[in-house]
Structure formats: structure tokens, C-alpha cells
Amino acid sequence: AKRENLRNIAIIAHVDHGKTTLVNEMLKQSDTLDMRTELGDRALDTNDIEKERGITILAKNTAVHVGDKQINILDTPGHADFGGEVERIMGMVDGVLLVVDAFEGTMPQTRFVLKKAFEQNLTPIVVVNKVDRPGARPEEVVDEVLDLFIELGADEDQLDFPVIYASAMNGTSSYDPDIQTQEHTMTPIFDTVFKTIPAPEDTSDKPLQFQVALLDYNDFVGRIGIGRVFNGKIKIGDQVSVMKLDGSQHNFRVTKLFGYLGLDRVDIQEAEAGDLIAVSGMDEISVGETVVSPDHPEALPILRIDEPTLQMTFRTNDSPFAGREGKFVTARQLEDRLMRELHTDVSLRVESTDEAGAWLVSGRGELHLSILIENLRREGFELQVSRPEVIFRNIDGVDSEPFEAVQIDTPDEYTGSVIDSLAQRKGEMQNMESTGNGTTRLEFLVPSRGLIGYATEFLSLTRGYGIYNHTFEKYAPVVKNWEPGRRNGALVSINQGATTTYAIMGVEDRGTMFVHPGTEVYEGMVVGMNSRDNDISVNVTKAKNMTNVRSSNKDQTASIKTPRDMTLEESLEFLNEDEYAEVTPENVRIRKQIL
Numbered sequence: 001a002k003r004e005n006l007r008n009i010a011i012i013a014h015v016d017h018g019k020t021t022l023v024n025e026m027l028k029q030s031d032t033l034d035m036r037t038e039l040g041d042r043a044l045d046t047n048d049i050e051k052e053r054g055i056t057i058l059a060k061n062t063a064v065h066v067g068d069k070q071i072n073i074l075d076t077p078g079h080a081d082f083g084g085e086v087e088r089i090m091g092m093v094d095g096v097l098l099v100v101d102a103f104e105g106t107m108p109q110t111r112f113v114l115k116k117a118f119e120q121n122l123t124p125i126v127v128v129n130k131v132d133r134p135g136a137r138p139e140e141v142v143d144e145v146l147d148l149f150i151e152l153g154a155d156e157d158q159l160d161f162p163v164i165y166a167s168a169m170n171g172t173s174s175y176d177p178d179i180q181t182q183e184h185t186m187t188p189i190f191d192t193v194f195k196t197i198p199a200p201e202d203t204s205d206k207p208l209q210f211q212v213a214l215l216d217y218n219d220f221v222g223r224i225g226i227g228r229v230f231n232g233k234i235k236i237g238d239q240v241s242v243m244k245l246d247g248s249q250h251n252f253r254v255t256k257l258f259g260y261l262g263l264d265r266v267d268i269q270e271a272e273a274g275d276l277i278a279v280s281g282m283d284e285i286s287v288g289e290t291v292v293s294p295d296h297p298e299a300l301p302i303l304r305i306d307e308p309t310l311q312m313t314f315r316t317n318d319s320p321f322a323g324r325e326g327k328f329v330t331a332r333q334l335e336d337r338l339m340r341e342l343h344t345d346v347s348l349r350v351e352s353t354d355e356a357g358a359w360l361v362s363g364r365g366e367l368h369l370s371i372l373i374e375n376l377r378r379e380g381f382e383l384q385v386s387r388p389e390v391i392f393r394n395i396d397g398v399d400s401e402p403f404e405a406v407q408i409d410t411p412d413e414y415t416g417s418v419i420d421s422l423a424q425r426k427g428e429m430q431n432m433e434s435t436g437n438g439t440t441r442l443e444f445l446v447p448s449r450g451l452i453g454y455a456t457e458f459l460s461l462t463r464g465y466g467i468y469n470h471t472f473e474k475y476a477p478v479v480k481n482w483e484p485g486r487r488n489g490a491l492v493s494i495n496q497g498a499t500t501t502y503a504i505m506g507v508e509d510r511g512t513m514f515v516h517p518g519t520e521v522y523e524g525m526v527v528g529m530n531s532r533d534n535d536i537s538v539n540v541t542k543a544k545n546m547t548n549v550r551s552s553n554k555d556q557t558a559s560i561k562t563p564r565d566m567t568l569e570e571s572l573e574f575l576n577e578d579e580y581a582e583v584t585p586e587n588v589r590i591r592k593q594i595l
């Protein structure tokens with residue numbers, strides 16, 4: 001059997017395409033607000049809803065009631081720093097509502113979110129919004145969506161997506177792209193959700209399995225775990241077990257359950273398979289943990305949580321300069337505030353340091369941490385932050401650093417400079433493809449270290465027209481002898497029989513050799529480069545098994561001159577072209593790429 005009156009969906013939209021306006025309009029034109037008035041006072045008494053408001057613009061879960069039916073709408077963060085969270089949200093729903101601006105069309109920022117939706121085989125519905133805009137081109141936009149879906153590997157069924165044309169601003173929608181057919185109704189959207197998105201299976205007769213996918217927090221009830229009841233039932237007073245990630249099991253009596261009404265969280269007595277609910281009063285319940293019945297202690301598969309890869313030191317700014325804006329913040333206040341953040345953010349770590357009033361804060365990326373800093377400042381916290389640093393780890397005895405998968409869309413004319421800029425940051429190109437309409441799509445694997453400060457450089461490189469996303473890919477061995485931001489060398493490849501080895505040669509610092517990870521240093525290998533007069537001389541080692549060779553050590557190296565007379569600049573430019581500068585002996589080549 002199925003829960004025919006219930007649907008769980010996620011909403012995906014590029015910034016400003018109208019997600020908030022649309023959800024508000026769906027709420028307004030539903031029966032949710034009436035229900036609130038009926039339930040309102042009671043809910044307010046027990047739950048102090050007023051105090052909880054204003055935490056988020058769009059709640060993590062918005063429940064829209066249409067007659068006796070309910071649609072749960074989960075918001076998705078649109079930025080790739082939050083890949084794990086997106087994945088977990090997609091695991092709680094059965095379909096997605098993609099909102100696209102009828103003028104702007106598809107925006108690649110939402111690509112990674114959509115990709116996660118297709119990976120979970122979710123049913124998509126497309127809402128082409130803002131059809132009232134002058135210059136709106138709704139039908140072309142649908143074609144763009146189709147192209148994007150194909151590119152992301154949507155299957156046949158998903159390509160057959162329903163489309164609704166809407167003006168969230170005017171509260172109108174229609175199945176017809178013609179603006180004349182727009183009526184003041186959201187019914188086409190409600191109907192399509194119920195018609196095409198699968199209803200949750202009613203497995204409420206099975207043993208309880210409720211899994212927490214998101215966290216929330218409030219001062220009155222503390223830690224709140226939001227998730228989906230996958231099987232069984234849960235009600236106030238039940239004895240349950242929380243299956244922790246470390247395999248331990250903690251027993252609780254259920255004292256607090258929340259459901260959703262509009263944007264508000266309300267007390268409920270019970271919930272069953274298919275419901276999206278929240279629990280509190282189970283200590284530090286966390287993401288991925290399963291609440292089960294003690295007789296059937298079976299956990300659901302663990303959910304992915306993004307590990308922090310970047311850290312910064314936060315310091316209280318307690319130098320008491322007169323006239324300083326913002327309130328004075330004590331170490332204690334900052335600590336409390338940071339600890340509170342940990343209640344809702346599983347990808348954040350906070351550690352105290354040896355220094356009074358300073359904490360080491362680790363997160364997913366620059367955006368993740370900058371949002372936190374921005375929020376703190378807005379709340380009146382004055383603090384100083386250090387430059388971000390990536391977090392190194394030792395994995396099985398090997399020092400490793402984080403790498404990110406980078407996706408880029410750039411107008412064709414900037415492709416060259418984008419490739420160069422990432423090559424300097426130790427990026428390895430994985431894929432390059434022309435979209436056919438004047439832009440090129442690039443994929444790189446880049447050490448996270450290399451991406452610090454890249455967003456700004458990228459924006460100016462592409463004059464603001466490029467689009468840049470990155471997701472954590474893996475920890476891999478540390479790139480040795482590399483300091484991001486130094487432009488001081490060339491990549492040299494040496495062919496020896498069947499193998500090609502790469503050496504990175506210093507230029508500015510004349511002769512210090514930089515070795516690419518995995519590079520074997522051997523006799524005859526290029527270890528340095530010097531420029532003098534109009535020549536570049538390339539140094540080759542005579543010694544075996546050397547590391548960090550200094551080419552100035554004449555006893556151990558021999559010099560070869562490039563066959564052309566060039567200034568250093570010309571040489572570097574030459575190397576930068578997609579050509580090889582042959583040097584003798586024949587197996588040594590200087591490849592393009594300046595570091």
C-alpha cells in the first residue's frame with residue numbers, strides 16, 4: 001500500500017530564480033494557513049513557535065497542505081560545499097521540483113544538485129518561472145533543461161518530465177507556455193506533484209526505522225534531528241533505541257516529536273512510514289543514526305557526511321579601541337556561539353587552541369566558513385580570522401591532502417587563461433568539452449590548497465561570465481615542494497623507454513628542483529633550468545636516487561641548452577603553447593605549463 005495523500009520532494013533552483021516566492025505562493029494558495037489558524041494557538045502554547053521563527057528564510061522543511069493531502073518540500077543548498085547535505089536530502093524524498101527562470105534559463109550551478117537527484121533516480125518536475133518577464137523564452141528554456149538532463153545522465157523516464165509554466169510573483173501557473181493562459185492558481189503544480197511523484201510506501205507495519213539526515217537546534221529543546229520514517233511507526237511514550245555510528249545503542253523514551261505545518265515545526269503525537277519529522281530529547285542524536293525499536297535493532301546504511309578540509313583560526317577581537325563598532329565579545333561568548341553552531345552543522349569542527357580566545361574552526365571550504373563568519377559578524381561578533389589552510393591527514397602512513405573535483409563553464413575566449421590558472425594551481429584537466437553555444441566546459445582535479453582564493457581570480461579571469469563549482473573528491477598523497485601562488489617553474493617531461501616522468505623545474509629560484517609526486521629521480525633526469533643571456537640551459541642530473549637536487553651543484557649535474565635563442569619570457573611563452581621544445585638528448589622534452 002502507499003501513502004496516497006503524502007508526497008516528499010526537494011526543491012532545486014538557481015539563486016533568484018524564484019524558489020522562495022514560489023513556495024510562499026504555494027503556501028498561500030493551499031489550505032495550510034487555515035490549518036494554522038485552527039491549530040495555531042495550541043501549537044503556539046506548546047511550542048513557542050514565535051521564538052523559533054526567523055532562523056531560516058525557507059525552512060529546511062516546508063509542509064504544504066492541500067485539502068487532506070500534504071506535500072513536504074525540502075530546501076537544497078545550492079553550493080557545492082554542501083554536497084553531502086544535498087545527497088542526504090535526496091535520500092529523504094521521492095521527487096524534485098526544478099525551478100528555472102524563463103528568461104535566464106538553466107544555470108550550471110544547480111547541475112551538481114540535479115546530478116545527485118538523478119543518481120537517486122528521483123522523478124523531476126520542471127517549473128519554468130517568471131513567464132511574465134519581458135523577453136521570457138519558456139519553450140527554449142525547456143529545451144535547455146532537456147539538454148542538461150541528457151548531459152547529466154537522466155534516464156528515459158526522467159527525460160519525459162512534466163513542465164509547468166508559472167509566474168510565482170503573480171501567483172499564476174499553467175501547463176501552457178502562452179502567458180495568456182496563466183490563471184491565478186497553483187493547482188497545476190499541486191496536481192502534477194500528486195500525479196507524477198511516487199507516493200511513499202506504507203510500511204508502517206514493519207519495525208521502526210527513522211533515520212536522521214539533517215540537524216537543527218533550538219534553545220528550548222536542544223538538538224533536533226530531522227529525517228524520514230522509512231519503516232514502522234513512532235509515537236510519544238515509545239521506548240526506542242538510537243543506533244549510533246560507532247555501533248553502540250542508546251535507549252530512550254520518545255518525549256518530543258515534531259511535524260511540519262507551513263514553515264513551522266509543530267508538536268505531533270505520532271508519525272509513520274513516509275513522514276518527514278523531527279525528534280528531540282535523544283541526547284546528541286546525529287546525522288546518519290537510525291532510531292529503531294529495541295526488539296529490531298537494525299540500522300539503515302550510513303549517510304555521507306563531508307569531512308572538513310579547510311581550517312581557520314578565529315580570535316576574539318578584544319582590543320578595546322574606543323568607538324569600535326559592534327559589541328565587545330568575550331572568549332566565552334564566542335565559544336558558546338561556536339558550540340551552538342556545532343549542533344546544526346555536521347561538517348564543522350571547533351577545537352580550542354593553546355592561545356586564550358582563539359579557536360581552530362574547520363569546515364568544508366571557503367564558502368562554508370565564510371557564511372559562518374558572515375553570520376557571526378551580522379550578529380555583532382567582532383572577530384579576527386586567520387588565512388584558511390587545508391587540513392592534511394596521515395592515511396595509512398602516507399601524508400595526504402584533500403583534492404577537489406572542479407567543474408567550470410567559461411565563455412570560449414577565456415578557456416586558455418582558465419586552463420593556465422588551474423595548471424598553476426596544480427590542477428589536472430580531466431575533461432574539456434565545447435557546449436556548442438560559445439562556452440566550454442572544463443573538469444579538473446585540483447588540490448584544495450590550490451583553490452584557496454581561486455573564486456575571485458576566476459571571476460576576474462572570466463569577467464564575471466564564468467561559472468565555477470567544486471566538490472570534495474578525495475584525500476591523496478601530498479603534492480610535494482609546492483607552495484600555491486608561486487609562479488616559478490616549468491613542467492618538464494622525460495621519455496625513457498615506455499615511461500614518461502615529469503619534473504617541475506624552478507625558474508625564479510634558479511635550480512631548485514621540484515619533483516612531482518611519484519616522480520623517480522634518476523640519472524639523466526632534468527633537474528633545473530637557468531636563464532642567462534638569451535639562453536635557457538637545462539640541467540640534467542648525473543647522480544642516482546637524488547631528491548631536492550640543487551642544480552648549482554655542478555658535480556652532480558650537466559647542462560643542456562635549448563636549441564633556440566630566446567629570452568626567458570619568450571621561452572616560457574613558447575613552452576606555454578601546445579608544443580614541445582626538443583632538447584638534447586632526444587628523450588628530454590620541455591613541456592608547456594608554467595607553474
Ligand code: GTP
Nearest residue numbers: 013015016017018019020021129130133167168169
Ligand atoms: P534565493 O533564496 O536568493 O536563492 O532566491 P530564490 O530562488 O528564493 O528567489 P526569490 O523567490 O527570492 O526571487 C528572486 C527575485 O525574483 C525576487 O525579486 C522576486 O520578486 C522575483 N521573482 C520571483 N518570482 C517571479 C516571477 O514569477 N516573475 C518575476 N518577474 N519576478 C519574480
